[in-house]
Amino acid sequence: MSKKNVSKEKSIRSTKLTVELIFTGAILCAGAFGLKGVLDQNKVVLKSQYAEDTDVSIEVPTEADPNQVVFSSIDVPSADVSKGDLILVNDEHQYVSDGSENLVNINELNESYGITFFSAFEDDYTIISQAYQPMADLLSDYYNQFFDDTITIYGSYRTNDFQRQLYEADLEQTGEEESTRVAKPGSSEHETGLAFDLSETVNYDYNGEGDQAWINENCYHYGLILRYTEDKQDITGFEPESWHFRYVGIPHAYYITKNRLCLEEYIDLLRGNFPYTGAHLEFSDDSGVDYEVFWVPADTESGTTSVPVPEGLKYTISGNNVDGFIVTVYKNRPAATAPGEPQVQEETSAAEEDPAAETEEETAEAADDAESGDSEDSAE
Ligand SMILES: [Zn+2]
Structure with a gap:
């Protein structure tokens, strides 16, 4: 059985992508709600988003998500x-x-x-x-x-x-x-x-x-x-x-x-x-x-x-x-x-x-006595 890490890079990439999408969304929302009002209220935040060489994904810790599956x-x-x-x-x-x-x-x-x-x-x-x-x-x-x-x-x-x-x-x-x-x-x-x-x-x-x-x-x-x-x-x-x-x-x-x-x-x-x-x-x-x-x-x-x-x-x-x-x-x-x-x-x-499945039986592990059986109905 070979065993190797194959997805750490993928995890990091997808975290970056998510962050980028969130920021893109924020910018689009600003447009939708009237850019002028948003600009007045959130001047500093928006300025940093429009700054020419801002790469927001670099600022975010990529290993922070404990739910990421490896x-x-x-x-x-x-x-x-x-x-x-x-x-x-x-x-x-x-x-x-x-x-x-x-x-x-x-x-x-x-x-x-x-x-x-x-x-x-x-x-x-x-x-x-x-x-x-x-x-x-x-x-x-x-x-x-x-x-x-x-x-x-x-x-x-x-x-x-x-x-x-x-x-x-x-x-x-x-x-x-x-x-x-x-x-x-x-x-x-x-x-x-x-x-x-x-x-x-x-x-x-x-x-x-x-x-x-x-x-x-x-x-x-x-x-x-x-x-x-x-x-x-x-x-x-x-x-x-x-x-x-x-x-x-x-x-x-x-x-x-x-x-x-x-x-x-x-x-x-x-x-x-x-x-x-x-x-x-x-x-x-x-x-x-x-x-x-x-x-x-x-x-x-x-x-x-x-x-x-x-x-x-x-x-x-x-x-x-x-x-x-x-x-x-x-x-x-x-x-x-x-x-x-x-x-x-x-x-x-x-x-x-399934918590809804409450019977008194334990799981059906005793399967050794398997035998093949035929059924008699005419359905598929
Ligand atoms: Zn059937």
Whole structure:
């Protein structure tokens, strides 16, 4: 693992730039509010700004910002671009499993935690380990408010073979050449283990309305997004699905939901506007956690990508399944492990991030009994 400082110079440069922008702004404001009056009141200040060879950035201490993140870099296999919580999976960016998904059995974990308020429709249903706890927390908080214990997981992880069977069955049923209801094999998020479908055990008709609306409106607090919405149908290519949830992690679910994006738009936004070498996406969530997010292109030539990571702060790295990696810095959370150690999967548990997520269970680490399960619903 190579480790080097790569951004101190960048930090200093950006501090200078900020200062210059502030001063430019002050001058423009003076114009806007009537230069004469401002000149009379602030003669000395304005004079110094208009002085010919004033370089205001030189006067400012550049090391004073304690919030400035310092980056080192770690080496990540470029092939890992297809792994992580933020991978985009659709017709254009298919998912090819290497069999390394860390799957956990939903009903077995429920039983070990004494959870009876929801269950998987079939006992062999599995889900990727980091998505189990957010799902359980969401449904636990829902149950505690509405005492509805009819929710069932009607679909979760699917093998590529099973997705193919679903797709072919749908074409046979509809007589169409392509389906907008069932994803092609390789195009389904269910093959990643990061998605699940909800239903209920009375009519098997989950519509996200009535009490269920609470689930759809609050899922982002748990790191989950409603993946196929009506307003994004043109982009996702899918009919709206009020029952299909996708785990992306709390920071990203928060940003995506608050800004009314779909995952396609979010991945594009990061790739196009927030590379490591430029401005980073910075925001805070409702819990007061500050995030800094940026994109790093995968180095496909060398097979290894040098990914900048913050020193001393918690972070996650995820591939985007398109062309690179997304680094998420938790700016007010110290690193849980030694600086420079990757914290890709184990740091994505929603339970420790979300104060709203209060269940009696501990994080779902016991994932060794993973087995692959097929689901029987006919959604994408
Ligand atoms: Zn689904």
